[in-house]
Ligand code: IPM
């Protein structure tokens with residue numbers, strides 16, 4: 572199979588984690604006989620520095636002409652504390668979501684037995700947790716009408732949804748539920764918001780086409796609590812843009828490190844794959860960031876291409892590193908491996924260059940500390 576992949580390495584740790592995913596993709600290409608062509612492009616603070624814009628038109632064009640986009644991270648603290656700044660790196664991310672019509676953001680939460688001690692939750696709360704969040708990504712308060720009064724003393728953000736926008740993501744959520752534990756939970760605030768009442772109405776209509784799927788409706792404040800108290804009750808969580816942003820950060824820490832969490836954003840054609848973590852500028856250039864969020868996003872990309880066997884192999888490689896304690900600093904601050912080492916190990920495993928009888932001595936040499 573031949574595919575063109577736009578690479579937006581972005582800011583902070585974005586380039587280092589993305590490089591590891593490229594190693595993994597190269598291993599997949601070599602081992603399974605595929606051809607991946609990479610098209611690098613600019614977005615975020617690096618794009619502002621080089622072109623003055625967070626999302627140059629050239630990047631949009633390259634992405635549209637690609638089969639998929641692999642994104643590292645965007646964001647730079649020099650813009651965070653300046654509310655008057657006219658350009659911001661995040662505008663690039665919102666812009667590409669809109670330009671590619673990526674209306675559905677998918678964020679799975681997986682629990683790895685060897686990491687449960689790192690989770691903020693007790694082990695007993697984590698057993699059986701396997702959920703995926705379907706977050707609407709191109710509507711709601713993020714993209715509604717925004718206004719600031721002339722005197723600058725009042726500001727408005729509007730949350731608007733059409734039945735069409737709700738329906739199309741609802742179908743994707745229900746279809747996925749059929750392949751999983753057959754449950755969809757709609758998270759909304761229908762006791763207060765008109766837009767949430769529309770979500771409920773449309774989801775109820777869509778649900779009628781999926782009689783095998785159980786539907787649950789919960790308010791977002793309760794969902795935030797349930798995500799901690801009883802996360803195993805969730806299978807597919809469906810929600811609007813802003814609620815999904817908040818709930819998915821909460822869900823991403825259950826597994827023990829946000830560095831592990833992948834995501835896919837899909838629309839009509841080109842889809843985008845990115846780790847849930849941000850640009851983590853404090854770690855940039857130190858070779859200590861966790862590349863697994865990006866690598867698992869690449870596995871989601873392979874599934875999107877229909878390369879399920881390859882995607883499975885990448886996930887097995889990740890599980891193999893974690894259960895053999897080949898982990899980055901966020902997981903083990905004392906005995907950790909570098910970002911680049913982990914990328915090589917996972918790529919080697921994918922390419923069947925290491926077996927379970929791994930030569931620990933060689934890998935020990937690539938470790939950060941000598942014990
Ligand atoms: C995310 C991020 C973005 C969002 C920001 C960076 C605009 O938090 O992808 O979840 O709010 O959607």
Ligand code: MN
Pocket residue numbers: 816817820
């Ligand atoms: Mn977010």
